[in-house]
Amino acid sequence: HVIVGTPGRVIDHMRRGTLKLDSLKALVLDEADEMLRMGFIDDVEQILEHTPVNKQVALFSATMPPAIQKIAQRFLRDPVEIKIANKTATVAAITQRYWQVTGTHKLDALTRILEAEDFDAMIVFVRTKTATVELAEKLEARGFSAAPLNGDMNQALRERTVDRLKKGALDIVVATDVAARGLDVERISHVLNYDIPNDVEPYVHRIGRTGRAGRKGTAILFVSPREKRMLRAIEQATRQPIEPMNLPTHEDIADRRVAQFKQTLSETLEAQDLGFFTEVIESYQQEHNVALSEIAAALAYLLQKERPLLPAPMPVERPVHASARESGRERSDRGERKDRGERPPRRADREPRGEESRPPRRVRDTAPGMERFRLEVGRAQNIQPKHIVGAIANEAGIDSQYIDNISIQDDYSTVDLPEGMPKDVMRHLQKTWICGQPMRIHREGEPAPVDSRGADKPRPPRSDKPATSERPTRSGKLNLGERTARSSKPAPGDKPPRSGKPHFGDKPLRSGKPGKPAHGKADKARKPRKP
Structure with missing residues (x-):
């Protein structure tokens, strides 16, 4: 038998007794560094501790951080390390270019490139699964043969999409990093990074889809001014220059x-x-x-009515400066002095400026292309990084490599996610619960959303009994201001009967005159029973 599963699911079956590893012969741990990144390494160690000693273990990892090396030394017997040559060697056969995004018209820019470039087949990489479907639909509406490829698609549909691409029935595939991993189609002549990756390694994996079997390939990268640092890091890692490109004109x-x-x-x-x-x-x-x-x-x-020979020009926007600091420096360099001999006043001579007139300085320590979000859950709710990664990855369809910089505080947490998250994805995440608590995710600095199901109210107890403060005291009286759910007295059926005697509420009435007891004597006042 061959069992393929996530660490959490394997542990769940082990606890239930539906999976026994007593006769395990071999164990393969794939993408160990990703397990470490997602916070599942403790689960992996727990599984390894409950496996037989005489087994063969294979560990695959793109990188070997100290935590992974520690696992290898602890659980592998006389391991042999095999290193695969870095894929940057294949980059030499790929022509790399980038276009600096000057506005929000990435789709128009992509359309122009698709029309002007001579390509056989192309892969367009985006960050999220939702974006693959949205972008593929928009390209189809503009007359291109495009289809999405993501992890939400079943295996049969993914294989059918790849087969269409190989046979030439499909020209453009919009994919995520995980879905396109291992894709080998000789027709792919171009790779376009619609969203820049957050690390060099995914970029190398992406462009490695082209330039195969001795053929030349082309890689195009969309870069915003804030992502220039990542562009330089990619150039240093690949040891290849990435030349700027101009969009095809009207x-x-x-x-x-x-x-x-x-x-x-x-x-x-x-x-x-x-x-x-x-x-x-x-x-x-x-x-x-x-x-x-x-x-x-x-x-x-x-x-040509639906596709005019003379296309509409792309809207022209004001160029975006690289940063507010640079734009401020440009203004100061131009000078605001009317006379070159007139110097600006020293800081001590300037008029004092009130705190209310000073705009708050926003400290941005997120990676390029990322945005910080806040979750209204933290240590008080026993939140761990793996809970946040699992909830966001499963509910939003975001690859784990795009869930970064998690910080957990007492009553809240922060996480960096791809910039420009779609509104429908955000609405879905805001309704997501994590560890029994509403996530209530929102952009840092914005007010937290109010959960429609009562996120600000404590969850009701699981049992049907009232809370402790709502129960009557032993003296038979309620605390001031407290009421039970239905009445001020406990229901007779809720009191256990005394031993040897029938329940008071179940005692049948004896025959007699109305208004008088059956024995002819007036009943004495009974003392209330203690609950």
Whole structure:
């Protein structure tokens, strides 16, 4: 038998007794560094401690941090370390370029590149599973043959998508890092990083999908001004320069579309029998006395109505400065003095400025392309990093490598997630519970959302009994201001009967005159029983 499972699920089955490892022959720990990153390394050690001593263990890891080396020394017997050559050696066969994002028109920029580049097949990498579907649908709406590839798709659908890509029925695949891992399709000539990765290693894995079997490849990277540091880190790691590129102009796209239109006309004239259509056009010309060129122009307009040969220009935005500090430096360098001989006043001579006039300085210590979020749960709720990673990865479909910089405080936690999280994903996460508590995630600095199910109220006890403060005291009286759920007295059916005697509420009434007891004597006042 071969069992494949996550550490948490394996431990769950071990506790239930549905999985016994007494006869285990071999154990494979894949992506050990990812296990460490996600906080599952303690679970891995627990599993290894309950396995037979005489077993073969194989450990795979992209990196070997000290914690992973410690596990190898503890649980592996006479291990042999095998290192695979760094994939940066294959980067030499790949032409790398980047485009600096100047606004929010990444989709328009991608569309222009797809029209201007001569490519056979292309992979477009994004950060989240949701983004793969959204971007693929937008590209299909613009006339491209595109499909998503992510971990939420079942195995059969993923295999069918890859098969279509191999056979040429599909030209563009929008994928996440995990879904495209190990993808080997010779047709892939271009890799486009729509979202820049947070580390060098994922970037090398991405562009390694092209330039295979001795073929040349092209990698294009979208970079915002704040992500320039990551760009330099990639250049240093790959030891290859990444040259800037200019987007195809409005005229370039028009020339490209016209050339494709002419090519389509030539192929149609050579391959199709147009006798019937020729008679129709000649008849129309004689009836309306219209030149053939005008008829052809009208037909071309009808054919290209959905995709005009002259595209609409991309909106022009004001260039974005690299940072507020640089823009402030530019203003000071230009000088605001009217006279070169006039110097600005010294700091001590300036007029004092009130605290309310000084804008708060925002300290940004997040990685490029990341944004800090706050969760209204912390140590008081027994929150651990693995709980946060698991909840966000499972509910939002975000790869673990994009869940970073987790900090857990007493009553709240913070985590860095990809910048520009979709609104529907945020709404879903805000409804997610973690360790029995509402996550109530929101961007740091913004007010926390109010949970519609009463996030600010304590959860009711699991039993149907009232809380301790709502129960009657032993003296038979309630504390001031307290009431039971239904009445001020406990229900008779809730009191246990005395031994040997029937329950008072169950005693049958004896026959007698109304208003008098059956024995003819007045009942004495009974003392209330102690509850």
